[in-house]
Amino acid sequence: MDALAGSPLGWLCVGITALFGVTILCRAKRSLAEKANVLAWSLLPVLLGLLCMATLGAGRGLVACAACLISSMYLGSRELLPVGDKAVLITGSDTGIGHALAKYLDNLGFIVFAGVLNKDGPGAEELRRTCSRRLSLLQLDITNATQVQEAYLKVSKKVQNTGLWGVVNNAGVLGFPADGELLPMNTYRQCMEVNFFGAVEVSKTFLPLLRKSQGRLVNMSSMAGGIPLPRYAAYGASKAALSMFSGVMRQELSKWGIKVAAIHPSGFRTGIQGTSDLWDKQEKELLENLPADTRQAYGEDYLLGLKSYLPRMPTYCDANLSPVLSAILHALLAKRPRGLYTPGKGAYMPLCIFCYFPLWFYDFFIRKMLSTDSVPRALRTPEAESKNL
Template sequence: MSIFSSETGWLCLAVTAVLGGTVLCKCKSSGWLGSCICLAGLWGGACLLSLSLFWGFILFSALCFLIYTRLSGQELLPVDQKAVLVTGGDSGIGHALCKYLDQLGFTVFAGVLHEKGSGAEELRRTCSQRLSVLQLDITNPAQIKDAHSKVVQKVQDRGLWAVINNAGVLLLPADGELIPMNDYRQCMAVNFFGAVEVTKAFLPLLRKSKGRLVNIASMAGGVPMENLAAYGSSKAALTMFSSVMRQELSKWGVKVALVQPGGFRTNITGGSDTWDKLEKNILDHLPAEVQEDYGQDYILAQRNILSFMDKYSSADVSPVLRDVQHAVMAKSPSALYTPGRSVYLWLCLASFCPTAVFDYICENGFGPKKAMPRALRMPWKNKAM
């Protein structure tokens, strides 16, 4: 018997249409992806109804309810002059974030490495009176303590809504064997330990406001990438820290979000003067045997990686800004954001691909053409080794 031959059938279809329409209206502001998901759900529900009216209606209604609940959590909370702290506000993504959040109406505390630097001065000149520039070297416990005191003094009873750990260093990409231990330590000191210490200092304020902790890591923290052993390891540590804190802070009502951007053009790589110093640092710390095996030409060619990264990175950091905004303002923020081209795909490949397949993809389809160390270009030495 046709499902359309009874009043009950028509009633079920009418209710289903109302549910589906409500979900579609709800997801108008969620972009094309949400619409596609809902349309797929509607199609699946129609197929189910053609098989079994009752169970099709039940399952489809449950689907609509789940999607509606999920989309309801994406609603943005009002700004209401909420206060946020951003580290690394001198330049790059942190600088852009300070301006963006200020424009949205937040009270912004811009932590900078150089309080009298050009980046800090630009923030003072271009942003509203709500923005405060704080001297904040996140590897300096005294400066963290001082920044905390200034934040508490200004926010008073309003509290601090969000901490955005953005400050980071990359240094010169190179083979892991070539990277000096000081560079490993500096990456960990800034990218991991600094973020942890800032988090610990401001967590009492976040617990009080039931606010947000947003850690900006990197795609390199979840995807093994050649020449980024120091940087990637520090970002991987920050990634795991974020996951653990997300679980531990949920009982306090604090939501933790991790942002793993792809390639965006910032000045984290520095300029040619910085590269010269980093190259000299590498050469000065290499044992003679290692320098002989790799060859000075190979070591000096490492700066080509920076040129490649700069060439293929996006100058438009707005995807990162929008994701951080969502992490700070959404009623139910996501645990992970992956702004940038193909970032989520690479994270999935690194997690689920067989190792041999993933390594083959990286070797043949990612990065600049790789030079060979001196010893590997000399067949007679290879045989001796």
């Protein structure tokens, strides 16, 4: 201890540990009901850090204190608030993630407002049959400002002075996966209208209720909203806009005590690709809007082969939605939620490659990962091939 007392590094070690201890005590004082829990996971690392300083000396003690601080922060990020009487609005609850999330949160004891596109549809009927009376169904087309306002009035009447704890902007459309040049402008507009403008409309409308509770805004983006992926120009652009909106809102709403998170899942089986009837309609619209020279350059077999990608999508996707549901629950209840969640296999690695590696390497990686045998007609000719060498 003599060597520790005479060392500037030792005093730094003591200062860090003392600051850490004061922070923990302040947290316990603010939340007396959880004092025992706070002390259980936090005070022990402090004592361990002091013991390390006393026995290992200043240098190793500092390392021990840093390790204690990091482990405590990690444990703190895993600490969840009680469900209590928290109310959450979920959009797009007819099918997929929204449907599963409504059941999941209802089972945990949340008061759930499940917004559905069709209040008389099979998804809404299943929620009525399987969920508790705490769950309320709302007719909610998020592109319809009147329905959004009506939903706000119904929710505000029920939550009254307590406010709304969470809004999960889940509703979304995929569009027809095809080269960006081929997609009709209507596909771009529809994706932006639902995936971005609809989410913004809902967020802006319900923020007064979130402000009352100092609650959470959770936006369901996509891996395609963080990295460029071939054939997802319309969908990816709309989700990228939603991700940027989430980031800005996270910064701006922090002064109100509202926490904002974006979810970037990898491939999960949600049914977002739609039905065969919808594919036929989208394919017809795509073909009818193509200029003759573009149609000639790509070729009929390439264009007609685009639709074959849609039935294969579920085979590449995970049917287990648990990672996504767990991420949303953490965003809703964690004392220190993350700003970005990447649930699912392969969701984080492409994002890291895109952010930290040269773009040519990322493009090479994506080409290999999403390789396809389909080649436009013009690129099969010797003349076109020689131009691209």
